[in-house]
Amino acid sequence: MNQQELSDRLSEIKGKLIDTQQPLDDRIFLLCEAENSYAVNKFLFEQLSLRFVIATGIDSDDCFEVLYHYAYDQLGYIITVRAFIRDIENPAIESIAPFLPGAEWIEREIHDLFGIEFRNHPNMRRLILADDWPEGVYPLRKACPGPATGIRNEGNK
């Protein structure tokens, strides 16, 4: 696929996206709601054969975000699905591990650190946190006191 074919293929899932951003030529961000993330990820991995890189959880201002990073190595692109979870009380999103075993660990890690539930995950045990870590304390949430210095980047906009 060249650049044009790639953007043609990406437009097939346009209905599931909120927006597409391209801050640099080889960095594409696809914004979508949490409900559509499973379908978008499945399309990128199975139809476009992108290489899964990793996922990132973020505690944003009024929502949680899960970012799924993919690489398209023929062109050197990084394509990121940015899924928004609006329910901050019980954040949940569909797991992509059933068709992408490489995502199993990172979903467990995000679950540990942010308390985001991954529905239909094949093996949702703790990965990062210790066995005696208290339930319901999620270290990378903004509400959790920061490590060591207690400083956290919240208000310097």
Add this chain to the structure above:
Amino acid sequence: MKKMVKKPVLAVGPFHPLQEEMEFFQLTIDGETVTDIDMRISYNHRGIEGISETLQFDQVPFLVSRICGICSASHPLAYVQAVEDIAGVTPPERALYVRVIINELERIHSHMLWVGLAGHFIGYDTVFMWAWKYREPVLDLLEEITGNRNNYGNVRIGGCREDIPDEAIPKILKELDKLEKKTEMLTKAVLDDPVIHARLKGVGTLSKEDAIKYAVTGPTARGSGIAIDVRRDDPYAAYNDLDWNVIVQPEGDVFAKAVVRLLEVLEAVKIARQAVKKLPKGPVAVEVKQIPPGQGCGHAEAPRGETFHYVRSDGGNRPVRHKVRAPSFVNVPSFRASCIGQHIADVTITLAAVDPCYSCTERLAVVDSHNNIIQNYETLLKMSREKTEKIRKEIGTPQWKLEDF
């Protein structure tokens, strides 16, 4: 017949003298065959991503270079590239070449370390001694350039912290020439050895399909026939101006991964030599005042595979989110595909074949589903060496004695 087995946990360590980090593997075996593998990591979680949010942008490279003592050039490089993307900064050309030289020297010493340990695991201690001996001058070179044998801390947003002094260049070229000859010799000795062929071929095979599903990177992927290399696919630093090859082997077994690494050392020598010879004149850094709001993805090819960093800025002086993915995070889970069905004596070398920061075989317990025998890491290492010895006897390689030399 299925029998319920309690799976006891046996800790060998806490630190094995050879391997310095902690991970826990529990193997379920039936007779001599591995039927299941369970992994636990994070005995040593340091919360780097959390700490990073408390540091200023220009302090973070020093933090992330401490993620791994071996990949301490590629982690900061990936981070710095992500931030440079956000800020729209292009470092001066000389800095790009200095980055290439340091990263390739890092690759050489990391691969040499692996070759040595792989030899040790299968009972080839001569390979271990050779490889580590040839690795030593590379660390000395890195010390001369950056001031440290590891944790170079040489890369910063907008360029490099230290320049390569002109006096050091003849020495670097001389050492690279020496190293190339030694590596060629070592590569021949290892790849022509019938015992190593018999011992490593067809062992711990990771098929191309599994490699894609588990999203593995680096030599683990290239040993399974997937030709990916960030240095070529998304060229950073000065890799685009240099002439080199991506090494790929289709077989997917431990032997293929060893071949990839050994030949990559020779490529790395080639790259480093060209970069030293072409090193342009000029400054090595530009001043970066402010990081605007935005998000950036940076990746670099570490010795073990792609290192990926995601950074988000809100325009302040600290990142609001910094995600790090080390290559072992995706390479290690692929053990489920490469170990199950293997002979138990092949487990140590299969686990070692992805070069998992030398951490993975550290805490290891084996559960026999019939007899409940627990075997620890030392027993496994012994079994691995005995198998080599057996093959050696069958093939009839002469046993070398000290008097022969």
